Amino acid sequence: MASPSVTILFNNVMIFSAFCVTLVAVPVSSFQFQVGGEMGWIKPTGNESDTYFKWATENRFHVGDILYFKYQNDSVLVVNYTDYQNCVVSNPISKFEDGNTVLQIDRYGFFYFISGQPDHCKAGQKLVIRVMVQSEVESPTSAPSPKGGGDSGDYDAWDFNWGPPLNSTIKLSFASYFLTILGGVLLIFYVFM
Known part of the structure; x- marks a missing residue:
């Protein structure tokens, strides 16, 4: 004993x-986000050039969250801000072509993604997300309107007014x-x- x-x-x-x-x-x-919702990572058609912008502003991203890109005959490139703005596919930070890309967010700040197909990127298949610092507290606001007030879908990634936390x-x-x-x-x- x-x-x-x-x-x-x-x-x-x-x-x-x-x-x-x-x-x-x-x-x-953490939370797993399917990029683009049910439609996935596809080339926008018609006037949908702001599809991924709208999707990103409807979600809050934190360190540890997971981004799931589902696509066919395409790729996902992680790029810097300049390459994001200009749809430059020749110098990615990372490149994924498996059709089911899963990325875990490992830091706060901005992340930039574009399609590996230049014409897809120019049609709006590009995404910028802002990963929140855990201690950030923001009051709910509405999504911003396009810069310049027109229907061009031209948004400045640094002028985001992120919306309320709507995810799980x-x-x-x-x-x-x-x-x-x-x-x-x-x-x-x-x-x-």
Whole structure:
């Protein structure tokens, strides 16, 4: 039979371990976004040149979230701002051609994506997302109108007025709080039983 001090030490280690697991579980909430929604990563047709711009402004992106690009006979290029603006496909940071590209966001800031087909990019198959710093709090606003007031679909990526958080990341935060409370209740139950 173990001595009382060993039993107390073991119990304390178990309690501390349960507490640490609960703390680690709280900030880990991510969401997988299918780029472009149900239509996926395709060349816009007609007057849809702002399709991906609109999609990006309707979502909030955080470090740890996942972008899923679904496409056929195309590619996804990660590029810098200048290559994004000019649809330059010759010098990508990364290139993906598998038709089911999954990218996990590993930092905050801006990310620029274009189609590997120059004519697709010029038709509007390009995307810029802004990954939020976890502590950023913004009040809900409406999406911006096109720069210059015309129907040209010409947007300046640095002038985004990001809309309200509409994705499930908020729901995951509530789930994290619930799991934290549940872990705390179980911890208290364990200590007093």
